[in-house]
Amino acid sequence: MLRALVELFARHWQGLSNLQNHSGGAPRWVTRAVLYGAPVMAAGVAIWQSWGVRSVADTLIAAFSLLTGVLIAVFAQIAGWRTRLDDRASDRPVSEAPARRAVDATAAHALVGVVACCLATGTSVLAKVEIPPERVWSGLSVGLALYVALLILLIVGTVFGAYQDNVDPAVREADDDLQRPESRELRIAA
DSSP, rough: OOHHHHHHHHHHHTBBOOSSSTTTOOOOOHHHHHHHHHHHHHHHHHHHHHHOOGGHHHHHHHHHHHHHHHHHHHHHHHHHHHHHHHHHTOOTTTTTTTHHHHHHHHHHHHHHHHHHHHHHHHHHHHTTTTOOOOOHHHHHHHHHHHHHHHHHHHHHHHHHHHOOOOOOOHHHHHHHHHSHHHHHHHHHHH
16 A cells, blocks of 8 residues: 555656646746645644644545545546547547646646645544644644635646647548558568
8 A cells, every 4th residue: 555655656746747738848847846835834833833733623624534435536537638638649649648647747736735634634633632742733734725725727727728638630640640540560561
């Protein structure tokens, strides 16, 4: 299980790249810094200022539980979309490669969101029952809540980018060239 989680987080980290180019994408360092830096800073401020989430812990627990279900449903939809893209992969191996990478990244982001929601639910429960140090559990709840919110925004942006799929006409033409009978004969002969 630990190996699967490490692989999931590696895919999530890899998905924080520019997925539109065909070489796998350059890292988007600003996105990575905001996605991880803002929640860490929010958690640090919450711990430093002794913010308590005990009064709203029930609401947070319900919200994180619902978000877990929503993100699992998003993953199921994305998995179906990926299957349809795989079915068309032989017809459009080049032009739809960025969309397939974006769908793969979105699936990883959604599953990391599920893990983050489970952790946030646990920290909210610990903050509610006043297990020391309560301010640390409250701070972690605040940080994880911000992380999940930013992750949802990232998922929306990635899905929309894959949906738009503005493919360069030259790339689409390369797919068309692969579909011509003379091209197929050359590939078979090779």
